Amino acid sequence: MTTLKHAAVCTVAVAVVVQACVREHDPLLSGQSIVRRQDAVGFPPVLDENESVLANSFDNTSLDTWSYYYTHGLHVAGTNRTMAEWTADRWNENGFTAHLTEYYVFLNYPVSHSLSLSLPSGTIYTPSLTEEVLAEDETSSYPNRVPTFHGYSFTGNASAEFVYVGRGQQVDFARLQALGVPLQGKIALSRYGGPFRGLKVKNAQEHGMVGAVLFIDPGDDGNITEANGYAAYPDGPARNPSSSQRGSVQFASIYPGDPTTPGYPSKRDSPRTGRSGVTPRIPSLPISWAEVVPLLAALDGWGTPGEQVNRTRWVGALNVSYSTGPAPGATISMSNVMNDTYTSIWNTIGIINGTRQDEVIVIGNHRDAWIVGGAADPNSGSAVMVELSKAFGALLRTGWQPRRTIVLCSWDAEEYGLVGSTEWVEEYIPWLTEAAVAYLNIDIATSGPNPNIFATPDLHDIAISTMKKVIYPYRGSTNSTLYDAWYSARMGRVGVLGSGSDYTSFLHRGISSIDMGSDAGPDDPVYHYHSNYDSYHWMTTFGDPGFVQHKAMGQYLSLLAYHLADDEIVPYNVNTFTQEMRHYLDALNQTIISNGASAEVDIAPLGEAIDIFDQAATALMTALASASTSPSTTSSAADAEYIDTLNHKLRDFQRGFTSQGGLPGREFYRHVVFAPGLDTGYEPVTFPGVTEQVQSGDLALAAEWVGKTRAGILRAAEVLRL
Ligand SMILES: *[C@@H]1O[C@H](CO)[C@@H](O)[C@H](O)[C@H]1NC(C)=O
Ligand SMILES: *[C@@H]1O[C@H](CO)[C@@H](O)[C@H](O)[C@H]1NC(C)=O
Ligand SMILES: *[C@@H]1O[C@H](CO)[C@@H](O)[C@H](O)[C@H]1NC(C)=O
């Protein structure tokens, strides 16, 4: 699927020049802190013996081989059991014990679709809705290539006048209503970017609209556009004009996973619920920028011109006025036919037993792609996972065994809505609640050169320090580390986890999590997200020639996994959790003040709870520091037991943050400190139970959620307490 790293192209050049930033939502508003640039570290980084075995095992030639395999066969969710078995075979060869787990889930596949525009003049325009076959890009011509469509979309027809709705967020619709633009009975034309695409369709549906057409706008492609003189793919780095974005239209911020089995695993005989609360009841289709122009142009001169709508990123880069419409008598007729079906999906699970059974780290990447290729999404991550299994195999051959059990997961059906991972977590939650120390996710390992990490705050220190151990050639520098590249690209900001990939089910069961990848900035080759051109040819020509970024991201994931699995003391810093929560509280305070809600919503109890958390966290960190400096030669069984006790506090404390009934209106999302925004889907919101109720004006519920959030913080503090 995607994380906000693709939703929001926002970056900074090496020279720390702030570039065009299309992120609609400032991460600082959710209260993230910025880590100060640490002193230059030596180059090359110095690794210990076991770290060296892992890092030296990474080889760009074998990464290329794995990438080629994963990107030359159809592997849309539920269509390729062979690929799941091949993955298990590679992991088995490398010393993991791997098997498949099967679920029986609701999915739908494209059968046929069409769209036409009729103008009052009688002119009819019928876009092809297909991506061009390119001689240079072999998988673009595969006979079983995947049509452009939306996963979990609704089978139906719509014929109506249409309205341009910008990014399709609730604020966009509110603006249209204020401008008096009729929505009821019309079709929505929305640009991609910003909120998760399913929420655009949801919002259109909730405003009485009867269909949705979602288009790519080259205004989101940074500087690398044909208008700026760059050739389009395959001749150059600009976007191929026919490229289209597939993707799920599930209402992902309400509930991910199989929509017919909320809260329990999907087996053949599982009871099924209705799904209309989480999948659309109006048809939707994706379209390319080249083919959408006549549709937008038909609205020119009707309704309110784009400039006067005065909404962020309403006007894009196409040669039209981005007027709202509707244009009287200009209509779209659309048809979308899907095969709604229950079918098998296969996760591959590989295990190395640790010396102890009660501490487990889980590493996951999805395998399914919307297209035959998927060289970045997700198979740059899949290639890394095979190479990681090889690296751990090399370490096992030295006689090493991890302290904690390591579980590798290759998820199916992530693209439809995190289905494989969610069903698996729902099945194994008693074990995971008992034993899971961390979940490490890699989805798009690379679609460009800018590294990015998102993590729960306890993981920040180890995640940052491990970046200093990896060589990462970056924008001409050959002596930079991953840390240097990350610092240049992100200014020291570790992202807050929202949603958009498989960490979601783990995080919302209170398991410490990290997501990682690298992506393109505004001056890098345009990544053709969920398009046929996310292919092996694109990757080897533009995305990561030489598999340099693949290698570095894989080394990073391996070294991080090694320390999480093997350090005697789990390398978490819970004081960072305190600091981050204080930032989130300041942000919430500002939200309350700007909404004029200070009288009704008193957040002092949250501040008090954070103080109590702080005391427990500080005492624990002090105990950990003295436990780790006591000489191991004198360690007795009693010492080992003491260390277990401390480690289990680190493993378990986040379970305390989960609230049984879930956040208001979305039972699945339980974490009281962070969640995807209800109307963003990708972008996070902190202290979501309070923040979102303040924003929506339900102040009584906001006040109630101050109590529930406080209770979560106190439960977490209680677990940490010595
Ligand atoms: C990219 O675009 C931004 C804003 O559009 C501009 O400030 C910047 O100079 C451009 N960078 C390059 C390398 O052209
Ligand atoms: C599954 O994927 C593999 C590897 O890409 C490919 O060779 C095979 O043809 C695919 N199977 C099907 C049924 O498409
Ligand atoms: C556009 O919106 C901003 C913020 O809401 C407002 O300050 C500004 O006056 C508006 N401009 C116009 C031309 O309406």
Ligand SMILES: *[C@@H]1O[C@H](CO)[C@@H](O)[C@H](O)[C@H]1NC(C)=O
């Ligand atoms: C933009 O469109 C107008 C009329 O629709 C046309 O006259 C003009 O040449 C176009 N500009 C570009 C740069 O294509």
Ligand SMILES: *[C@@H]1O[C@H](CO)[C@@H](O)[C@H](O)[C@H]1NC(C)=O
């Ligand atoms: C839906 O539209 C398609 C394509 O125009 C047409 O073949 C089909 O008959 C329509 N179905 C209904 C129920 O109107």
Ligand SMILES: *[C@@H]1O[C@H](CO)[C@@H](O)[C@H](O)[C@H]1NC(C)=O
């Ligand atoms: C729908 O998909 C199922 C596979 O899940 C397949 O068996 C069936 O033939 C398909 N039906 C149509 C009409 O394509």
Ligand SMILES: *[C@@H]1O[C@H](CO)[C@@H](O)[C@H](O)[C@H]1NC(C)=O
């Ligand atoms: C790993 O441990 C489990 C649980 O004790 C056991 O069932 C399994 O056989 C072990 N696997 C290997 C490869 O030793």
Ligand SMILES: *[C@@H]1O[C@H](CO)[C@@H](O)[C@H](O)[C@H]1NC(C)=O
């Ligand atoms: C590397 O692993 C071995 C076990 O195979 C262990 O004895 C040794 O202490 C480890 N080295 C370091 C530097 O941790």
Ligand SMILES: *[C@@H]1O[C@H](CO)[C@@H](O)[C@H](O)[C@H]1NC(C)=O
């Ligand atoms: C990296 O190389 C540049 C010159 O290419 C040099 O100025 C710089 O000091 C080097 N940095 C390190 C850490 O070696």
Ligand SMILES: *[C@@H]1O[C@H](CO)[C@@H](O)[C@H](O)[C@H]1NC(C)=O
């Ligand atoms: C691997 O890296 C080397 C050195 O950078 C490069 O020459 C080679 O072409 C790369 N191999 C592949 C398969 O990309």
Ligand SMILES: *[C@@H]1O[C@H](CO)[C@@H](O)[C@H](O)[C@H]1NC(C)=O
């Ligand atoms: C909220 O912000 C106001 C104004 O900056 C400040 O006076 C107040 O102490 C803050 N409240 C909390 C709970 O942080």
